[in-house]
Each structure stands twice: as structure tokens, then as C-alpha cells.
Amino acid sequence: MSAAEQLLAFYQQQKGQEIAVGEWLLIDQARIDAFAQATGDLQWIHIDPQRAAQESPYKSTIAHGFLTLSLLPLLTQANAAGQFEKNYPGMRLRVNYGLNKVRFPAPVKPGDRLRAHTTIQDATMAGNGVEIIYLLTIEIDGNDKPACVAEQVIRVYP
Template identity: 60%
Template sequence: MSAADKLMEFLAPQLDTEIHVGPWLAIDQERIDRFAAATGDVQWIHTDPERARRESPYGATIAHGFLTLSLLPYLTESNHPDFFPRNYPGMRLRVNYGLNRLRFPTPVVVGSRIRARTHLLATERIEGGAQITYRLTVEIEGGEKPACVVESLYRVYE
């Protein structure tokens, strides 16, 4: 049996279940400003706290949706050194293959705390490995709607 077949067998009992809830992360103005500087997206609703307090419907600055998205490796803890061998035993490489159905239902107001929930949606055997689809939901502490919901696809190879 190949490593990819063993992985598929390993993941099968977890299909259609929530497999991880990540740590809370506070979103502060410094993080928002650094993201704005890195991307060139310096729209006032993200970078001008005084104007946002006066003119924004949220009464404060908000994080960029793509900032929230970019934090998924941290929020899912997939950047932790033990993540790969624990979740993809026998495999040697994982690559981000893409996204489906990306939505930002509600903004992340500065000072909020967010975390991600990971739901294993599907696995599929591909040449030399497997494709894995997760639904990642970024929730805002105390919020009714999520900040981000996305299907994320990864390919892992033997």
C-alpha cells in the first residue's frame, strides 16, 4: 500500500467532521497597519482610526479581509513543526492548491479576537499523493457571523 493510500485510510474516519479549533488571536492596529504597508491597501477604513471612529459604520478600523485570510496558517496551527507529520503521516510535501467559495461575512473590528475551525470535507487520490479539501471558518469572539469562510485545497505528495 502506498503512503498516499495509507493517508487516505488515516483520514477516512475524520471525513465530514471538525478536526481542529485553533488558538484565539487578537487583531491590533499594528498588525493591520503592517499588512496595509505590505500590500499597499491603505484605505482609511483600515488605517485611520480617528476617521474610522467618526465615519465608519463599525466605529473603528477593520482588518482587511485578505489579512484574515493570510492568518490561516497561524489560526489553523498548520505552521507548527509537528503539524505535518501528525496530520499527513508518510507524506513528504504539502502545497496550497487553491481556494473555493471564499466569503467574508462580517468584518473584524480592531481589538477583536479571532480563531479558525477546521472541518475536513473531502479527500481524493491524485497522482503521487492526495488532494484534501477543508472548510475553514474564522470566527470572531462573541460574534454571531464568521469573519471568513473558505474551502481550502491542499495537495500532499509521497
């Protein structure tokens, strides 16, 4: 059995199972402001705390949905030392193939803490590699609704 076939079998056995819960990450206004500057999305609801306190339905600024999305590698610890070797034995390369469904059910406010829950949704052969679909749920500490729910598609190759 090839390394890709072994990896496929490993992930198919875990289908539907939560495989990881990340560490909490505090989202502060400085991070929101830096993201706004980097992306050019300077809408007041993100960067003007005084106006947001008066006019926003959330009574504060909120993080960009795409900020939450951009934090997926950090929140899932996908690139932490040793994670590649642990999660993809026998593979030499991982490619972010994209996202399927992405939703932002609840706003993220400055002071919120986020963490990622990772569930294996599917795994299939993709040429000589393996395509894995993760269901990522980004939890907001103390909130019933998640900040983000996304299907991430990655491909790994021997």
C-alpha cells in the same frame, strides 16, 4: 496499500468532522497597519481610526479581509512544529493548491480575537498524492458571524 492510499483512507473516515480548533489570536491596529503597508491597501477604513469612528458603519477601523485570509497558516497552526508529521504520516511534501469559495461574513475590528475551526470536507487521490479540502471557519470571539469561511485545497505527496 501505499502511504498515499493510507492517508486517503484516514481522511475519508473524517469527512464532515471538525478536526481542529486553533488558539485565539488578538488582532490589533498595529497588525492591520503593517498589512496595509505591506500590500499598499491604505484605504482609510483600515488605517484611520478617527475617520473610521465618524464615517464607517462599523464605527472603527476594520482589518482587511485578505489579512484574515493571510493568517490561515497561523490560525490553523498548519506550520507549527510536528503538525506536518502528525497530520500527514508517510508524506514528504505539502503544497497549498489554492482556495475555492472564500467569504468574509463579518468585519474584524481592532481588539477582536480570532480562531480557526478546521473541518475535513473531502479527500481524493491526485496523481500519486492526496488532495484534501478543508472547510476553514474563522470565528470572532463573541460574534455570531464568522470573519471568514473558506475552502482550502492542499495536496500532499509521498
